[in-house]
Amino acid sequence: xxxxxxxxxxxxxxxxxHLTVRDAKRAIEFYQKAFxxxxxxxAPAPGGKVxxxxxxxxxxxLMLNDEFPEYGGQLAxxxxxxxVALHIYLDNVDAAFARAxxxxxxxxxxxxxxxxxxxxxxxxxxxxxxxSLATHNRDMTQEEMQREQEKAFSKMPKSA
Numbered sequence: 579x580x581x582x583x584x585x586x587x588x589x590x591x592x593x594x595x596h597l598t599v600r601d602a603k604r605a606i607e608f609y610q611k612a613f614x615x616x617x618x619x620x621a622p623a624p625g626g627k628v629x630x631x632x633x634x635x636x637x638x639x640l641m642l643n644d645e646f647p648e649y650g651g652q653l654a655x656x657x658x659x660x661x662v663a664l665h666i667y668l669d670n671v672d673a674a675f676a677r678a679x680x681x682x683x684x685x686x687x688x689x690x691x692x693x694x695x696x697x698x699x700x701x702x703x704x705x706x707x708x709x710s711l712a713t714h715n716r717d718m719t720q721e722e723m724q725r726e727q728e729k730a731f732s733k734m735p736k737s738a
Contacts, residue, residue, distance in 0.1 A: 598644070599653070602628035605704075606620070608703060609703075611682075612677055612678040629643055630642075662708065663710045668711060683709070686708060687710075693727050694727070
C-alpha cells in the first residue's frame with residue numbers, strides 16, 4: 579500500500595469534542611432527536627456500556643463514551659454544570675432550539691438577537707453539557723460590534 583495515511587481523517591476538523599456521559603445510549607438518542615445527529619459508529623464495551631461512539635452533527639464530528647471511573651474516565655465533578663459549551667451554527671436556530679427543548683434540553687439562555695450579529699441561545703442537555711445554538715444574521719465591522727456591545731452592556735446590571 580503506497581497511499582499516505584491522512585493525519586486528520588476525512589470528516590474530522592482539527593478539534594473534535596469528546597464527551598464522557600452517564601448513559602451514552604440515551605445520550606446518543608437525545609443528540610439524534612435534539613440536533614439531528616447521525617450515528618457513524620458505536621463500539622460496545624463489556625457490560626453494555628458504550629466504549630466509544632462517533633456521531634456527525636452537520637459537518638462536524640462528536641465523540642462520546644460512557645463513564646469508566648475504573649479507567650480514569652469519570653464525569654467532571656460539578657454542582658453548577660459544565661464550564662464548557664459546545665457551539666452549533668444552524669440555518670434555522672429557532673427550529674433547532676425548539677427541537678432541543680422538545681427532546682429534553684433545559685433552557686439556560688433564551689434565544690435572542692445578540693449584539694455580535696447572531697440569534698443565539700443556550701440549552702443544557704440531560705447529561706449536564708451546555709450547548710449554544712446560533713444563526714448568524716448580521717455581518718458587522720469591529721467598530722459596529724464595539725458600539726453594539728457598549729450599548730448592550732450599558733443596559734445590563736452592574737456586577738460586583
